[in-house]
Amino acid sequence: KLLKQGPVFCAKYCSSAMSVEGSKKEAACIAVENNVKGGVIGIGSGSTIVYAVEKLAEIVAEQNLDIVCIPTSFQARQLIIKHGLPLGDLETHPVLDVCIDGADEVDTDLTLIKGGGGCLLQEKIVASCAKKFVVIADYRKKSNNLGEQWTKGIPIEVIPLSYRCVEMKIVSQYGGNIDLRLSGESKAGPVVTDNGNFILDWKFPSTLDWKAVEIFLNMIPGVVENGLFVNMAHVAYFGMKDGSVMTK
Numbered sequence: 161k162l163l164k165q166g167p168v169f170c171a172k173y174c175s176s177a178m179s180v181e182g183s184k185k186e187a188a189c190i191a192v193e194n195n196v197k198g199g200v201i202g203i204g205s206g207s208t209i210v211y212a213v214e215k216l217a218e219i220v221a222e223q224n225l226d227i228v229c230i231p232t233s234f235q236a237r238q239l240i241i242k243h244g245l246p247l248g249d250l251e252t253h254p255v256l257d258v259c260i261d262g263a264d265e266v267d268t269d270l271t272l273i274k275g276g277g278g279c280l281l282q283e284k285i286v287a288s289c290a291k292k293f294v295v296i297a298d299y300r301k302k303s304n305n306l307g308e309q310w311t312k313g314i315p316i317e318v319i320p321l322s323y324r325c326v327e328m329k330i331v332s333q334y335g336g337n338i339d340l341r342l343s344g345e346s347k348a349g350p351v352v353t354d355n356g357n358f359i360l361d362w363k364f365p366s367t368l369d370w371k372a373v374e375i376f377l378n379m380i381p382g383v384v385e386n387g388l389f390v391n392m393a394h395v396a397y398f399g400m401k402d403g404s405v406m407t408k
């Protein structure tokens with residue numbers, strides 16, 4: 161659904177399309193305006209959520225909204241603190257009114273791949289506690305079938321000692337190939353998550369029954385969580401190239 165038209169001048173006169181950062185910001189701002197009315201708010205991770213938190217801080221100050229923010233990562237916690245927003249946790253706020261987060265890919269059923277930033281475990285826990293889970297993304301994330309846009313695979317968080325056994329079990333069941341995510345330019349060592357675990361990136365071979373895959377992955381000893389979010393998102397806001405915002 162087209163939610164907000166892009167600027168007319170853009171379609172008419174601009175030779176260049178809206179930047180990716182601009183489209184992230186459009187989606188994030190409209191999602192916050194439409195979904196935050198106060199209460200307990202889950203704050204996702206990544207680059208798009210930065211725009212959402214900026215907007216959130218703006219409307220909280222303008223409207224004197226009473227909110228508590230629950231972070232999904234170290235980054236999210238820092239963002240909440242930086243903007244002077246009230247910080248809470250799941251122990252004191254186990255039910256959230258809304259959770260807003262980015263995604264690496266969103267298909268037509270609102271099945272997501274998340275975890276490009278390695279925060280999938282806490283992101284999934286927090287989203288699962290929210291009455292409404294709102295996804296914000298730029299146009300590159302919108303796809304018909306998972307794997308079309310996000311080619312790095314499904315991130316899977318594993319207990320470090322198990323990573324080789326987990327890799328073998330997934331590939332022998334479904335095929336594809338798996339990389340242990342390495343850190344920095346030098347790739348000298350594994351990425352370690354906020355929870356002290358490793359991340360595997362599974363390049364799956366084809367479109368699969370994602371609910372069955374999600375369950376299969378989480379049944380493997382050593383797997384802590386995977387980046388498939390099936391039947392969790394309620395709505396997605398996409399910032400489009402022409403400056404418009406679409407919802408699904």
Ligand code: 5RP
Nearest residue numbers: 206207208262275276277279
């Ligand atoms: C982190 C995530 C992010 O939400 C996802 O990678 C999208 O990030 P960005 O907004 O930078 O595109 O799942 O684990």
